[in-house]
Amino acid sequence: MNKLFACLIVFTALLGGVLAPAQAQQSAPQPLDRIVAVVDADVILQSELDRAERNIRSQYANRQDQLPPSDVLRRQVLERLILVRLEVARAAEMGVRVSDEEVDAAVANIARQNKITPEQLQAQLAQQGQSSADFRNSLRDELTAQRLRQHFAQSRISVSDAEVDAALAAQASNGPQYHMANILIALPENATPEEIKTAQTKIDGIKALLDKGGIDFPAAAVRYSDSANALEGGDLGWRSLDEVPSAFSATLKDMQVGQVIGPTRGPSGFQLLKLIETRDASKAAPQMVTQYHARHILVRTGDNISDEQAKAKIDTLRARLTGGADFATVASDSSEDVNSAARGGDLGWFTPETFGPEFGSQVTALQDGQVSQPFKSEAGWHIVQRIGTRQADAGEENRRAQIRETIGQRKLEEEWTRYQRDMRNEAYVDIRLADKPSDGTTPPAGATGNDSASPAQPAPNSGG
Missing domain, CATH: 1.10.4030.10 (Porin chaperone SurA, peptide-binding domain)
Known part of the structure; x- marks a missing residue:
């Protein structure tokens, strides 16, 4: 992804x-x-x-x-x-x-x-x-x-080709992209009427303060939002219409830049949404990217092999390469990446982030023809040989990859929020924080921030 x-x-x-x-x-x-x-x-x-x-x-x-x-x-x-x-x-x-x-x-x-x-x-x-x-x-x-x-x-998290096709079709119709920010007042799952009323009062108080000009949106997000992006002023970045929660998408098309809508109830709680700016994605200039051609050898770690055993095996394979063995031959014989081993470990052309940060940093640090020392990733222990580099236009394949990533990121935000909330609610948490007097800043009615003194309170959410 x-x-x-x-x-x-x-x-x-x-x-x-x-x-x-x-x-x-x-x-x-x-x-x-x-x-x-x-x-x-x-x-x-x-x-x-x-x-x-x-x-x-x-x-x-x-x-x-x-x-x-x-x-x-x-x-x-x-x-x-x-x-x-x-x-x-x-x-x-x-x-x-x-x-x-x-x-x-x-x-x-x-x-x-x-x-x-x-x-x-x-x-x-x-x-x-x-x-x-x-x-x-x-x-x-x-x-x-x-x-x-x-x-x-x-x-x-998985993204189907059909989802990518639909997003590409939306872009092809010259649909705009929206730069947005949000403020979230979170609700736990199966919220009680009292919890819902408290959250509604809090979000209404924030909206009233924004309408009066008593605070700007980024400052209000930092002060009161329960979202994980609160300290970034609630910034959600750029999103196309199909990447916006359905509760807002119908209204967003008619919003003016600078306008704030809501509060709207969503899966995570009550939200306010601000439109910061818009742009026409179809007119974006092509982006040139650096692609790398490389091959690798993988020794996996897992239930049947310890990390120490995998490291010993990859060190032995590296010694064979140092002794003059052909990389493609060693990869074919010994690599545990079944997809590339049949091709002598060849991974084709890819961008540095394709196979994760550890792999990308190793490839970018090499010279063409150079072989890395063994290094570890989530998959196991690797040796990589860089074959070549090129500059490529971010064409159809890259656009599909970018869209797949964007959709996947949106899904991840939603699922990760639920995962964090479940993890927090299932844990034993005893807060022994002795509150000190506040700095004298008075929040709007009901908007007293995220009181997390009780284990039943939800963890900070990422919107949605």
């Missing part, structure tokens, strides 16, 4: 503030650490929550007025930490692991993106009072949660 199954490492806001100026991160000496939440057999400490909240605030250093009251923000951040804990535990049950080498690569990638060395990154962390071990553990958890989401997508 193209990029859907090839998510690049993107730091969440829980970690994203670690490279803010050190003085912005300094805090008073902390009292003895205490437990703020029990999550099944795990705990979340006050120091973890404080660090995550500081990192969020550093992201909004020049936009503090867009953040919710302190007590609401603290609960939102804690709920995110709870979800990550649950996702990491679920990943462990499923055998999903993130190796030390993958964490090393992620740390190096973060340092590179910030134009510093890993050693300089470690020094900045120390200045801000965060140990390298804590940083790596947090990063490992985030990567594990991301890996679980990818595994979930691969196992549960």
Whole structure:
């Protein structure tokens, strides 16, 4: 499913503030650490929550007025930490692991993106009072949660050719695309009349405040939305009409740029939707993409072979190649990718994200003709040989792949929201958060943010 199954490492806001100026991160000496939440057999400490909240605030250093009251923000951040804990535990049950080498690569990638060395990154962390071990553990958890989401997508999300054909037909009819944002007030499954009334009051209060001009839409989303995109101002990106929930699609065609519609009741709760801008997708300029031609050898890991056994086998195959063995011959004889082994491991032409981030990063780092060292992906251990590169027009095949990805991403948002909600509701969560006085910001009537003190409350949702 193209990029859907090839998510690049993107730091969440829980970690994203670690490279803010050190003085912005300094805090008073902390009292003895205490437990703020029990999550099944795990705990979340006050120091973890404080660090995550500081990192969020550093992201909004020049936009503090867009953040919710302190007590609401603290609960939102804690709920995110709870979800990550649950996702990491679920990943462990499923055998999903993130190796030390993958964490090393992620740390190096973060340092590179910030134009510093890993050693300089470690020094900045120390200045801000965060140990390298804590940083790596947090990063490992985030990567594990991301890996679980990818595994979930691969196992549960499918897009048929008929769905792609229908979307292509809609594009061919010069249908516009819509850039939208949303605010979600979530409801649990089988919500009671009282819960529905409370959510309705909350969303009505937000809509009234928007209509009066008392707050702009992105700030309202950050303050009050239960959606996972709240800290991005509720931005949903570009979508065609068939990718919009049916509750909004009929109205969207007649909306004016800047208009807000709703509240509308959907599967996840009550929503407000804002139209930011529109464009004609049929007039988009062709996009040139870099494609790679490569072949590979795969040794799978699973129930019948341990990771250590698979690594030993791939190392032996790499030694054969170093000794002069023909790559295609070794792939035909030994690769466990049945689709490509018959072709000497040939994968044809593809874009870097086609086979996942690990595979893509290896191929792009090679020179034509060069053979990689063994590396691991979700499928197992690989060796890849890059054969060639070319620039190609994003023609029919790429358009189909992009549409397939978009539809798959929409389905994933809906299914992942339900999966998170079920995971949260099934877990034992005891929140021991001692609320501090809020920062004095008064929300609209009923719009007091996402109160997640009760285990029965839904997890942050991704819209829909």
